[in-house]
Amino acid sequence: MSMDWTAAFEGPLSEYVPTDTTARIRVPWPELDDTDHDLARVVLEDPLSAFPAAEDALAELGYTDTAFRVFDLPESRTYRVGKYGSDALGTLIGVHGEVVNVEAIKPFAETAAFECSYCGTLNPMSQPGGKLVKPFECQNETCENTNQWSLNVSESEIADFQEILIKRTESSLDDPPVEAVYLWDDLCETLSKGDVVTIVGTYDTLPWPDEAVLKTYLDAVSINKSEQPATVDEVADWKVKKWTFEEADRLCDAGSGYDCSKRDVLRSVSDEYGVAEGEINAAIDNLEEQGYVSEYQDGRIQITTSSDPTFEPPAEL
Secondary structure: OOOOHHHHHHOOOHHHOOOOOOOEEEEEHHHHHHHOHHHHHHHHHOHHHHHHHHHHHHHHOOOOOOEEEEEOOOHHHEEEOOOOOHHHOOOEEEEEEEEEEEOOOEEEEEEEEEEEOOOOOEEEEEOOOOOOOOOOOOOOOOOOOOOOEEEOHHHOEEEEEEEEEEEOOOOOOOOOOEEEEEEEHHHOOOOOOOOEEEEEEEEEEOOOOOOOOOOEEEEEEEEEEOOOOOOHHHOOHHHHHHHHHHHHHHHHHHOOOOEEEHHHHHHHHHHHHOOOHHHHHHHHHHHHHOOOEEEOOOOEEEEOOOOOOOOOOOOOO
């Protein structure tokens, strides 16, 4: 039977709940999944409901204004920048990339309190981001104001806000994909240009679009920095050969002639794993020497083995 958030925080997740009223708690997703699979699933599929519910439960336990953070998502939910599609909108995903731009911290009105210029009534309006959303009419039923307001900052809910950009790491593309990331409160001022990170957040679109191609962003809930990010030169030869064979095999199966374009293999492996094309060419040559593939003069590759070869790291001496 599924438990509620309060039971989870009082029970299996109590070790993650701080002994003082700190600003956040961080829970690894696998621990949440072990605690309650249903809660973990809701966090992934409906984070806009799950996180407020978790933070409401923390408030009931005395941890007011405490942010609930989840990290270490399953591999199936962790992507390189730009490798996720519209199916991910509204869900919680992890995105791995390099920070390429950091904007200054700015105040953001999560709830803007508009004071009526006619009667003085405060009209709180939740703000989704982008253009400031003003009331359609005054909440005072006896007032006829529909367009005269002033923002009462002291009565508004203001949060620290910072926007960064991350790009796909080690990409062979001349113009690698980038993604805007929104940081809030304690997550602000935690990143610098050049940091390689995995950011967990809700993938969403900006409100009030004016184009058919929607602008997206990642609303961050947690950040993990890579202490020693792998570089292209650190990728083992056997891994490159494995990736190259698997991609060639996939593309050959997808084609009608049981062969595929070498150019497509080079582009796909380089784009997916950040491997230099020279290394992939060397892997293709080695696979041909071993009789796993055959390369044609017209730049096409055919799989020449009926069994799936095993690629493993060399044995240590």
